[in-house]
Amino acid sequence: MASHEPLPAELNRNRFPTLFEVLSRKTVAPLDLFSFYIYMRDQQRSVDYLDFWLDVSQHLQLCRLYVRRLHRSVIEDTPELEKNSKRSSYILDNAGEGPSGEKGNVSDQRLSAFLRSDHGSRNHSPQNSQGSAHSNRSTPGRERPPRPSFMTLDTNSPNDSSSPGQNSSADNVPRREDLRASAEKILYTYLLPGSEREIIIPQSILHEVQEAIEGPDQRSDPELFDAAKDYVFQAMERDAFPGFLQSKGLGNLVPQSMMIRLIIGLISFFGAVWAAFILIFLDKSRVTRCWLILPFTVAIYFIFTHQYMLDPVLALIGLSEYTLMDFNRIREPFVKSTLTKRSISVLGMFLLVDAALCCLFILVPGKRL
Numbered sequence: 001m002a003s004h005e006p007l008p009a010e011l012n013r014n015r016f017p018t019l020f021e022v023l024s025r026k027t028v029a030p031l032d033l034f035s036f037y038i039y040m041r042d043q044q045r046s047v048d049y050l051d052f053w054l055d056v057s058q059h060l061q062l063c064r065l066y067v068r069r070l071h072r073s074v075i076e077d078t079p080e081l082e083k084n085s086k087r088s089s090y091i092l093d094n095a096g097e098g099p100s101g102e103k104g105n106v107s108d109q110r111l112s113a114f115l116r117s118d119h120g121s122r123n124h125s126p127q128n129s130q131g132s133a134h135s136n137r138s139t140p141g142r143e144r145p146p147r148p149s150f151m152t153l154d155t156n157s158p159n160d161s162s163s164p165g166q167n168s169s170a171d172n173v174p175r176r177e178d179l180r181a182s183a184e185k186i187l188y189t190y191l192l193p194g195s196e197r198e199i200i201i202p203q204s205i206l207h208e209v210q211e212a213i214e215g216p217d218q219r220s221d222p223e224l225f226d227a228a229k230d231y232v233f234q235a236m237e238r239d240a241f242p243g244f245l246q247s248k249g250l251g252n253l254v255p256q257s258m259m260i261r262l263i264i265g266l267i268s269f270f271g272a273v274w275a276a277f278i279l280i281f282l283d284k285s286r287v288t289r290c291w292l293i294l295p296f297t298v299a300i301y302f303i304f305t306h307q308y309m310l311d312p313v314l315a316l317i318g319l320s321e322y323t324l325m326d327f328n329r330i331r332e333p334f335v336k337s338t339l340t341k342r343s344i345s346v347l348g349m350f351l352l353v354d355a356a357l358c359c360l361f362i363l364v365p366g367k368r369l
Contacts, residue, residue: 014334016249019233019241023053028331030248030320038322039244043255046240048197049232052190056229059182060222066174179220180213187213191228201231249335250342251309252320258306265302272296276361283366293358300354304346312343312350 017027022036029035041047190199191206205227212219247254253261272295279289305311314320318336319327330336 016245016334017332019237022241023233029328030252030322030330031245031332031335035248035322036241036244039247040236040240042323043243043247044240048190048199049236049240051197052186052199053229053232053236055186055190056222056225059179059186059225062174062182063179063220063222066176066179069173176220180218183213183220183224186225199232201228205231247309248320249338252315252330252339253305253309253311254321254324256324257321258309261302262306265299265306268295268299268302272299273361280361280364280366281369283368285366286362289362292361293354296357296361297354300350300357304350304353308342308346310339310342310346312346315339315343 017031021027022031022033025033027033037047037050040050187209189196191201191209192198209224209228212224272292275295276289276292279292311321314327315330318330320330320339322328330339
């Protein structure tokens with residue numbers, strides 16, 4: 001039942017979602033995070049920015065899990081602190097994931113402050129628990145999972161499988177070394193010049209992050225990535241997200257499909273015009289020339305779908321194209337109503353232009369040469 005709680009808010013949203021709502025997994029197809037990932041990968045060619053955002057969010061989850069385990073071990077050793085456990089758990093479970101200005105950042109700062117203080121990390125560290133000898137082989141921060149890893153990571157759910165109130169394998173308990181390894185992996189994968197998936201950020205931000213991780217403080221708290229995360233968020237919001245809304249919110253076709261439709265439409269149009277002139281100059285009857293309706297209809301329909309990035313028939317039956325010839329149901333209510341209105345308008349214009357061309361070449365008097 002908990003997984004369906006956000007749905008009423010989504011159904012009542014009479015607008016396009018914001019980028020933060022998409023990244024927070026508060027949207028559904030075709031404006032969901034998976035669609036945005038495909039758009040960034042196939043059309044923007046800048047999926048590394050989104051992967052950086054997702055890996056920093058995953059690093060935040062690792063830090064939350066570490067502190068939650070540490071908090072649990074402290075409570076087990078000092079039962080009199082149990083009265084304060086609910087408030088502390090609430091702070092940890094509601095740490096924000098968005099830009100630094102978003103709601104929830106206060107608890108995010110508390111989490112980072114706790115990790116920087118490192119109080120009790122040696123005496124009450126989760127790695128001292130039974131089974132921690134195996135944690136180095138299978139920790140969440142050791143290896144970045146294959147993309148799209150966000151499909152299995154629910155960052156909004158405080159009651160995940162690794163929460164203090166549930167049993168979980170000791171092999172999944174993160175250690176302080178895992179937090180540092182995760183922070184270093186983000187730095188060496190995305191930020192340093194010449195790295196495997198380098199993203200372009202201001203040098204001042206890069207130097208701050210590098211100094212925080214490699215300097216004497218050797219920080220691994222999630223707050224050290226705040227400036228870079230904000231910059232990446234603003235870059236995606238400015239450069240990529242408007243195109244994503246136009247592509248998926250106002251249309252339902254991908255560029256490859258649009259190009260194929262344009263080629264077929266132009267070929268059909270020139271073939272229809274060529275056939276029309278032949279039939280006119282052979283002085284064929286108007287009944288025979290009615291066959292021109294077929295190529296003209298195909299040509300005009302495909303050209304219109306390319307021009308408006310929208311297949312009205314598919315939109316009216318509730319389908320949107322993820323990748324070439326891969327369709328999915330439109331579940332976002334506002335997008336569905338918007339595409340329905342646009343589809344009716346496009347169909348009206350298509351029928352008008354198609355009828356005008358067909359009437360022109362069918363009713364014009366023939367003249368045999």
